[in-house]
Amino acid sequence: xxxxxxxxxxxxxxxxxxxxxxxxxxxxxxxxxxxxxxxxxxxxxxxxxxxxxxxxxxxxxxxxxxxxxxxxxxxxxxxxxxxxxxxxxxxxxxxxxxxxxxxxxxxxxxxxxxxxxxxxxxxxxxxxxxxxxxxxxxxxxxxxxxxxxxxxxxxxxxxxxxxxxxxxxxxxxxxxxxxxxxxxxxx
Numbered sequence: 001x002x003x004x005x006x007x008x009x010x011x012x013x014x015x016x017x018x019x020x021x022x023x024x025x026x027x028x029x030x031x032x033x034x035x036x037x038x039x040x041x042x043x044x045x046x047x048x049x050x051x052x053x054x055x056x057x058x059x060x061x062x063x064x065x066x067x068x069x070x071x072x073x074x075x076x077x078x079x080x081x082x083x084x085x086x087x088x089x090x091x092x093x094x095x096x097x098x099x100x101x102x103x104x105x106x107x108x109x110x111x112x113x114x115x116x117x118x119x120x121x122x123x124x125x126x127x128x129x130x131x132x133x134x135x136x137x138x139x140x141x142x143x144x145x146x147x148x149x150x151x152x153x154x155x156x157x158x159x160x161x162x163x164x165x166x167x168x169x170x171x172x173x174x175x176x177x178x179x180x181x182x183x184x185x186x187x
Contacts, residue, residue: 004039006066006068007037007040009062010035010037010042010059010062011035011037013058013059013062014033014035014044014055014058014059014062015032015033015054015055015058016028016032016033016034016035017029017032018032031047033045033046033047033051033052033055036086038087041086041087043084043086043091044056044059045080049077049079052077053077056070056075056077080092080093080099081093081094085104085106088103088104088106088107088144088145089101089102089103089104089107089145089148090102090103090104090105100148100149101147101148101149102145102148102149103145103148107145111141114137115134115137118133118134118137119134122134
């Protein structure tokens with residue numbers, strides 16, 4: 001809370017301007033940087049590397065009297081085509097001007113490790129207890145990352161494989177000679 005109070009006015013210091021007229025009032029003005037802040041983490045989206053350098057210089061000057069400074073290890077100016085990580089998300093523009101926001105590889109690894117650890121502690125318990133323990137974890141992950149793209153990093157590949165196996169089996173639920181699954185005989 002105190003940090004939010006201390007950083008109030010950061011957008012103005014970065015040079016963010018908003019439109020004040022008509023139906024577009026409140027949207028950023030053309031050519032203006034956009035600042036996204038969550039507690040002490042923030043991203044400044046700029047139109048050029050020069051503008052990004054200017055925004056950084058303005059913010060360095062604005063933060064100094066408050067006794068704050070950038071963490072140079074975490075601070076970088078990059079092009080959107082290179083992408084960047086922010087709050088567990090990976091933001092990157094791919095060819096064809098397609099912007100994808102998805103869970104970062106580090107966040108996926110942390111989540112998979114947590115699931116693995118939870119499942120190890122639950123080994124030998126009944127299915128109901130496993131579901132009670134894992135359901136809030138899975139729902140929390142899904143709720144946090146619901147705004148991003150999820151298909152590209154399959155967190156639970158075996159569950160996807162099981163679903164795909166059911167599709168191959170067809171409506172009867174039995175694999176015929178032409179659709180037999182590897183390692184399993186027909187019928």
